[in-house]
Amino acid sequence: MAAIQEKRIDQLLSFQILLSEQIKQAAGVASSFKLECRDVGKHADRLCAMLRSAVGFSRSSCSVYERPVHRIVTEVSKNLNRAQTLVLKCKRRSILRRVFTIVSVADFRKVISLLESSIGDMKWLLSVFDSDSYNGGINLALPPIASNDPILSWVWSFIASVHLGQLNVKIDSADELASLAQDNDRNKKIIVEEGGIPPLLKLLKENSSPEAQIAATTALFHLANHQERVRSIIIERGVPIIVTVLGDSPMRVQVCVANLVARMAEHDSLAQEDFSRENVIRPLVTLLSLDIFVDHYLKLQHRTGKQSIHSIVEINKEMEKNSLMSFKSRLGLSSSSFSSPSSSSLSMHNYSEGSSRGGNYRRERENEKPEMKLQLKISCAEALWRLSKSSVSNSRKITETKGLLCLAKLVEKEQGELQINCLMTVMEITAAAESNSDLRRAAFKTNSPAAKAVVEQLLRVVKESDNPSFQIPAIRSIGSLARTFPARETRLIGPLVEKLGHRNQDVAAEAAISLGKLACPENFLCVEHSKTIIEFYCVPPLMRLLRSTERTKIQALILLCYLALHAGNSEDLEQARVLTVLEGAERTVSAHHPELRELLTKAMYSLNVYHSGVLLPQRQYYA
Missing domain, CATH: 1.25.10.10 (Leucine-rich Repeat Variant)
Incomplete structure (x- = not known):
């Protein structure tokens, strides 16, 4: 099987064409069971025509879903070899050889039944190759090879549609894969084994439409609940694609992608490391801090009485300048970038960087509903929580992006799921600081504004909250900082x-x-x-x-x-x-x-x- 998969599809099909031609020739010169041999030859001839059509489709298409091809052609090869062996037994030979070579009508019935199954499989395969068949919807026909497991044929059809279908069919197929993956782990395993991850990542990367990206991300999210399947996404170079889409997409897409980051980081430490190398912390903190410190900056301007048109123009100039600097550097925020402890200046830098990276959708983001912005922050906070768990490097990156200030502000002003996700993130960062003295000294110095803000909010939650789900991470975080x-x-x-x-x-x-x-x-x-x-x-x-x-x-x-x-x-x-x-x-x-x-x-x-x-x-x- 492995040796067959290494061959090109046209080479693989050409070998089966040659085999079917040999069967036709052997059936024509048979000296016994002539009628049965002729019937076998007709089936072989029909298979030969189908195989030639498949070769034409494979050569004309730049993208072919190979998994069902290998499975079906392997089965076709077995049946053709069995038919050839049977027909060769009916060639003219000596009486002694005929006595010891026993052939019956039942043998022909069995072989013809197998060839008919192969014809059914090839008919389904040709419908998969034919891109015109996707204009009207998804092909849900059941090939004989999958008669004992209909899920397999559905998975093949959906994956092939994501590969070759038009945009609306791709979206529907990705949704169907997500639905199958949501049902049980066996379906997830089949989707991964049958090569479902690469076309989903391609659909996510293409940026053809937000609906397509959401459909692809949702399917990947339901697959990524086990370390082995998360590794499959990583092996297919999914992490860079996910980080890129997170940085510059409509907000509803970013919500789904942030959820996927959280799911992958939760189930595999290797995913935490890969996301860290791709610098996913930066866009997550930027999105989490949207509308937080910018509001504070504008309120500060209001208190100082600078609300003239000139002052607003100056604010916009400063934002554009910071945006340009962030775009040029692309290196992230260093500690030297924050010589002033003012939270307003920190936020403006974060905001401007977010504007430069997600510039294509900045106006759309500004006009989003508050509910969508809240959901994005909830998803980003959970992603940071999962990324920082038992990870000193990711925890350090969060503190280096001034994420602690953002988390402290959200713990102060938010409630519910967003607040608990922020508290859990703080808990993981403080746990990392407890185990790593360098991080502890760098991020939680006594005179650090971020550290002071975090401790203030932790104490407030301990004293004011009556919910154990909020109190426990706050108490645990204080304990982790005991040495500071x-x-x-x-x-x-x-x-x-x-x-x-x-x-x-x-x-x-x-x-x-x-x-x-x-x-x-x-x-x-x-x-x-x-x-x-x-x-x-x-x-x-x-x-x-x-x-x-x-x-x-x-x-x-x-x-x-x-x-x-x-x-x-x-x-x-x-x-x-x-x-x-x-x-x-x-x-x-x-x-x-x-x-x-x-x-x-x-x-x-x-x-x-x-x-x-x-x-x-x-x-x-x-x-």
Whole structure:
């Protein structure tokens, strides 16, 4: 099969034409079963004519959908070889050879049935080759080769229509492929195996119409829910096409493409890397920041009283100048591009770059409905979330494009799905910063306007929101930034301690984890933070959490151990009988969580030193 696929189609068909000619000649000189052999010869002759027509179509067309050709011609070849073998047995030969060569009428019936199936397959194949057949719609005839699996013939028909059909037929066929892919994973597998991805990417790239691009993107989106299929899109050089379309398309197309980026990044880390190399972060942040900082810039102009015609002209000149600079550089925004921390200047640069890249549709974008703009931001925010997950490089690129300021602004002013997507993006960026000291120092410096804006909004969500879906990523983000907070930064500890008593156990557990990151020995300011945490009366809610679910109990126990290690002389710990609690936990919890045994031992030793008044031998606790 693999060897056959390497051949050109016309070469492959020419071999079958020669074989059918040989069958016709052998049938004409048969000495036995002459009538049956003549019938086989007629079928071979009909197949020969069809094969010649297929060669003509393949040579006249610059684009041929080869997958069904190879499958059908392989089956035709098998049936022709079987017919040739049977007819050759009927040639004139000695009586002895005829005695040992047994041929029956049933053999001819079987071969003729197989040849008729091959004729049916070739008839369907010729209808696929004939581009005129697509003017009226999609060919849904069922070839005999696919009689046991009609989905296969439908997939062939739809893919062939995307290859060869006119624009309206291509759109309908792409929609049908999307519908099939949406049904089940088996259909997705068939579409990919039968070569459905290349024509869909071609349809997306051609920019023939927004409807065609949306149809192609939707089909690819439904296929891209598994790593193997995402890799197929990558192998077909789909990532550069997707990024190009995202940067310069109508807004409704950009929504679909951003969703595709998010889906691919979610299911394959290689897609994250490829999108990063193609610099997809830039257009995503640009689209996400549309109408955000530009409004702020105009409000600033209004407050300063510069609303004359001259001032408006000057604003437009500045926008055009920034647009030209962005177009020339094409290198993205560097940190040096933002010498001023003013959010208005940052936004104008982002806005102008977006205008230069998507200039073909700028006026159309400005006139879009607010609902469409909101949906675009939701999709772009999710794409950034998926791209930044467990990816230091993508997280760094988001911070380098000043995406943090944009995310902070959206968390502040938006609600619902857009706000949660922005919070999830911030959570992934802060998690990357927690694991990478270079990113942490570059993006979350104490005096960084972006870092300050993000922390402000995270604290606001923790204090004001009552939805765990919003509170958990905000709390987790604060915990990831624990090493960046100075000792004087106590305003974040109070809200976290308050959440220890939250009715939702997941929120309480996340609060304990974040406080634990402030108090853990790896934090340089663990002693100062531990004392501050106790000062905010964290011990009572922590003691109550020890009677909660297993996960929450473990996190509360870990935090208690850190507090005992670094603030063991606290009266709050003594009055709450924390030492007794830890001794009990050592007997029960450490059996199921041996990794806690050493931490419990150190914490109990620290409490004994301060509360018993007697310095016990350390080996008693470190046995």
